[in-house]
Amino acid sequence: MYISQLSLTSFRSYAQADVHLVPGINVLVGPNGVGKTNIVESIGYLANLASHRVSNDAPLLNFGAERALIRGTLHRGNQQTQLEVEITSGKINRARINRANPVRAREILGMVRTVLFAPEDLALIKGDPSNRRRFLDELLVTLRPVEAGTKNDYERIVKQRNALLKSIRGKSKPTTSQENTLQAWDLQLAACGARLIRGRLNVLSLLRPYMQAAYADLADGAKEASAVYRSSLEGEVDDASLSARDLETLGQEEIQELLLTAIEANRSRELDRGISLFGPHRDDLVLTLGTAPAKGYASHGETWSFALSLRLAAYRVFGDDDPRPGSGPILILDDVFAELDATRRNRLAHIVAGAEQVLVTAAVVEDVPEALKGHFFQVSPGQVVDA
Structure with missing residues (x-):
């Protein structure tokens, strides 16, 4: 195009x-x-x-x-x-x-x-998790525009839920009305959050092989680049350690249940802090080179190569999604x-x-x-x- x-x-x-x-x-x-x-x-x-x-x-x-x-x-x-x-x-x-x-x-x-390469891309590697979440979300919305509604709905739910948690913070106990309202927000956060997480995981599965190949081309294959989705749920599930499970194999409904479990088990923590502690707004994309995290360990040249590899991978994913002539x-x-x-x-x-x-x-x-x-x-x- x-x-x-x-x-x-x-x-x-x-x-x-x-x-x-x-x-x-x-x-x-x-x-x-x-x-x-x-x-x-x-x-x-x-x-x-x-x-x-x-x-x-x-x-x-x-x-x-x-x-x-x-x-x-x-x-x-x-x-x-x-x-x-x-x-x-x-x-x-x-x-x-x-x-x-x-x-x-x-x-x-x-x-x-569009796929845009810019100096700001260094923040994908060196910056805080919000940069990497935004990268995944923009890809998701471009590939599936309907997910823009999911993202907007989720942001609204977290904002409203946080406002309620803050209003309860410092009180000995929520009122019945507040508890009922909070439970309603719990269900919405879990449902919408699970859909957003599942969408991000789908994007990452498409992105990862192209990212690894692009980095190998740009950096002569000296180190292998990898990317793993880190959920706020890790270490918060009682039945089995989520960190030992492959989150990418879970379906949307399974992720939803895990979110609800973590929220219910940590009600007092959220009330003490006045914020929502679990959900895609707390997740990260962990990037590594070889055995070391890219953030804090990659050289300037390696950082640039990794950032460029992510963008080149996005270009390939878009090409696969619509291979018709003139649609790249x-x-x-x-x-x-x-x-x-x-x-x-x-x-x-x-x-x-x-x-x-x-x-x-x-x-x-x-x-x-x-x-x-x-x-x-x-x-x-x-x-x-x-x-």
Whole structure:
């Protein structure tokens, strides 16, 4: 797939920008801080309804603007679709498909698929668990857009349940009404949480072999990369140690029962702390190189290779999910080549060069490998022109 026409209104540093992208390789060149990343960020937003740089939408609006618009013409196989997302400060975002009436923004999830490589990817290895949970969840939602509802529902349930736990905290005993309400939230958290965990595990099973192969290619196979899902349930189940069982073999209903068991057995702990201690919001993806955890032990080069391997694996998973011609994801490489040594730079370039559309940002042309020197754009403050 590819985006041909991209139009931004009041998005980030652009009051108005119209960019005519081409299939194949597009290279955006300009000094740091002129808005290259804003362009590729907008395409990522069409795909995920989220930025890879900030956790909320407020910074995406041009200073003083009440709303921003991202419009793109998507080509997927023989189909052409006009997409528009309206980002409004303090309100629910809306979308349009082929200029029809506005719909909820999440109606367009899954239509655009992107795999983005960026310096922020180092947080996948070095950062806290929320980065790795987000990585799995974004893949899950892109592959199965209906799971966006599961994720949103789960976040709402945890928020409401935590509020109730905090209101009870410090009291000698919950009232009957509070206890009944808490039990109702327990059931919802377990049901929705089990679905989200099962979805993450499914994604991980697809991702893992490609991740291992990609790391071996990028790092000459010096160490083996691995990834294991670590649940907050480990060590909390009485009948058998969950850490000794393969969580990936469990079905959704089994996971749901384990969540309920852990919640009920630890009621006093949750009431003492005023937070929900079990569920996918407390889980992690543990990444290792050889026998050591990647976090804290991997070198800078190994960290980059691992992060790139996760993204390359996502690209392969998307390809398997929809192998039809013209349906592969758009690849975005945002200022990554300046961070890589020559060997990793060239290996990555040759791996991704065959994608239907690749977007590369760089401060100088010399940072772009020969294999990725395609259609050039010069970026200056508030302006993008053909070079």
